[in-house]
Amino acid sequence: MSSFAWECPYCNHHCVITANNSSINHDTFDLSNKFKKELLLKTSVIVCPNPKCSEIVVSCSLHELSSTHGSLPGSTRVITGAALEKWQLRPSSQAKIFPDYIPQPILNDYVEACKIRDLSPKASATLARRCLQGILRDYWKVKPNNLNKEIDQIEDKVDPLVFDAINAVRQLGNIGAHMEKDINLIIDVDPEEAQKLIELIELLLEEWYIVRHRRQEKLQNIKAINETKQAERKATN
Structure with a gap:
């Protein structure tokens, strides 16, 4: 092979x-x-x-x-x-392992979206949508409303490409969550499309939560070093 x-x-x-x-x-x-x-x-x-x-x-x-x-x-x-x-x-499932400082309800929705990606792609897309809403409310502290308005609250805070992708998660998640007005009109979400939504959730978890946590750790380490050195200076005076 x-x-x-x-x-x-x-x-x-x-x-x-x-x-x-x-x-x-x-x-x-x-x-x-x-x-x-x-x-x-x-x-x-x-x-x-x-x-x-x-x-x-x-x-x-x-x-x-x-x-x-x-x-x-x-x-x-x-x-x-x-x-x-x-x-x-x-x-x-192909769910990745994320740190436990990310809120558990968000991780639960992410893991479930991964588990049912192939069995029910539309349900997976709906869970990705719900996971996204949890991230916006926790990370960005948006004022709770419908997801469309919650996304609008961060438009000037994120990269335009990320903003467009987030809107795509909302719209595709709606396909799974709501029946079309014409019930004979069937719009499916296939597993590959559901996977792309999952990958966006993974990207947001990485770039928003994990990067922030690593940044905080580095800054706290510098602060701790300085506090130690200042204590040493006082001890020698």
Whole structure:
């Protein structure tokens, strides 16, 4: 197998995965299934190469097979098209681990949005919307109102691109939360789109909470050093 860049969902360690720390298995079957084609179950196992972690990540996906010339090991068959279904088995979602100084209700909504991304993308988008509202109320201390007006309160405080992306989370979350006036009009949110909303939430948590916390730590350290030195000066006088 070829190597690829990877980030561990348990320790957030960035690394390169090779055959030394991963295993991919293929199990093919027909069994007169409803797809009328031979199917393949692909199982992937990755062990985090970080010695302080060494966690196991397991995922599966179901694919149709083609009998044309291809690249499956020891076979002339190939996987065709996108996966019919995907399962994230361990951990149960791709939610990242964030520090506990971020309010727990915000983290709960984020984790749940990750868990149901594939099962119900529209519900995931709705949870991302709710998570965003929690962030605005906690971090920016906006005056509670409807989310549209809450977002407007920070327009002059954030980068225009971030502002536009935040509005996109609100609008896509509305698709999941509210039925269209014409009930026969179906607008779906697919898992890849839901994932983009989750990634924006992750970006906001990183840039707003974690960066602020690290900044405060550095400033507090400088203040503590100065207080120690001033105490030493007084002691020698």
